[in-house]
Amino acid sequence: MESLKNYFLSNPSTSQVLLYAGIILSLWLIEAIVLGTSWKDKWKHTLTNTLFIGTALPVQLFMTIFVLIIASWGAAHSWGLLFVLPYAKSYFTKYFIGFILLDFCEYLYHVIMHKVKPFWNLHLVHHSDLQLDVSTTVREHPAETFLRMCFLMLWVFLLGASFGVLLLRQTLQTVANITSHTKFRLPAKANQIISLIFITPNLHHVHHHYQLPYTDRNYGDVLSIWDRLFNTFHQDLPVSEITYGIDTHMDPKANASFLSILKIPFLTRNK
Ligand SMILES: [Zn+2]
Numbered sequence: 001m002e003s004l005k006n007y008f009l010s011n012p013s014t015s016q017v018l019l020y021a022g023i024i025l026s027l028w029l030i031e032a033i034v035l036g037t038s039w040k041d042k043w044k045h046t047l048t049n050t051l052f053i054g055t056a057l058p059v060q061l062f063m064t065i066f067v068l069i070i071a072s073w074g075a076a077h078s079w080g081l082l083f084v085l086p087y088a089k090s091y092f093t094k095y096f097i098g099f100i101l102l103d104f105c106e107y108l109y110h111v112i113m114h115k116v117k118p119f120w121n122l123h124l125v126h127h128s129d130l131q132l133d134v135s136t137t138v139r140e141h142p143a144e145t146f147l148r149m150c151f152l153m154l155w156v157f158l159l160g161a162s163f164g165v166l167l168l169r170q171t172l173q174t175v176a177n178i179t180s181h182t183k184f185r186l187p188a189k190a191n192q193i194i195s196l197i198f199i200t201p202n203l204h205h206v207h208h209h210y211q212l213p214y215t216d217r218n219y220g221d222v223l224s225i226w227d228r229l230f231n232t233f234h235q236d237l238p239v240s241e242i243t244y245g246i247d248t249h250m251d252p253k254a255n256a257s258f259l260s261i262l263k264i265p266f267l268t269r270n271k
């Protein structure tokens with residue numbers, strides 16, 4: 001047990017990937033069994049999305065090295081916002097405040113991806129999935145993965161986020177991102193309570209509705225407080241009223257082919 005623990009602590013990237021794969025696979029199976037989806041359709045859909053792991057993973061793992069270099073430079077030089085806050089050395093500031101500020105940065109990143117046209121052309125790949133399920137979590141254009149990691153480097157540099165808070169954040173973010181893409185929805189009352197603080201599947205399903213203004217609602221990553229604060233919050237949409245996808249790219253054939261999806265950002269004109 002101790003050696004397993006040491007392995008995970010000394011190989012954070014590998015442990016993140018294993019955690020990611022384990023949760024996705026379990027939820028994928030539960031979705032198929034409980035919701036009675038056709039295995040053939042689900043597998044076809046999943047295969048397209050799974051191919052994105054092959055393009056995103058090398059970028060993500062390679063750039064994590066630079067994120068960690070920046071984090072250790074920040075720690076060595078006591079550089080960043082977290083170091084000038086009161087009780088900078090306390091666990092409360094390092095971990096709790098660090099986590100909340102990183103979550104705000106992710107909210108900001110998501111808004112930027114929607115509002116800056118060339119960035120949106122990349123991010124719409126994630127939104128182009130016409131059948132949202134747990135595999136949608138990994139549907140991300142590799143150029144967006146690159147951009148996301150560049151932004152993460154910037155946030156870590158500005159905040160002076162430590163290795164510890166990055167690991168904590170990555171773990172909770174992984175769980176939150178995967179669960180928010182499942183087909184399962186919370187009952188209305190539970191959604192009302194949990195969404196006071198956290199992003200729920202119901203909230204993220206609204207974000208994946210094909211038309212505005214819903215696509216521009218619920219940008220939050222782990223916490224929903226930023227959406228509430230900046231007026232981008234939308235509690236829920238009945239499942240019968242949700243159509244997944246994005247109105248400019250609703251062709252089922254193009255959205256099911258990995259190569260066509262990869263080309264989307266370069267074929268989409270900047271309006
Ligand atoms: Zn989005």
Ligand SMILES: [Zn+2]
Nearest residue numbers: 126181204208
């Ligand atoms: Zn999503």
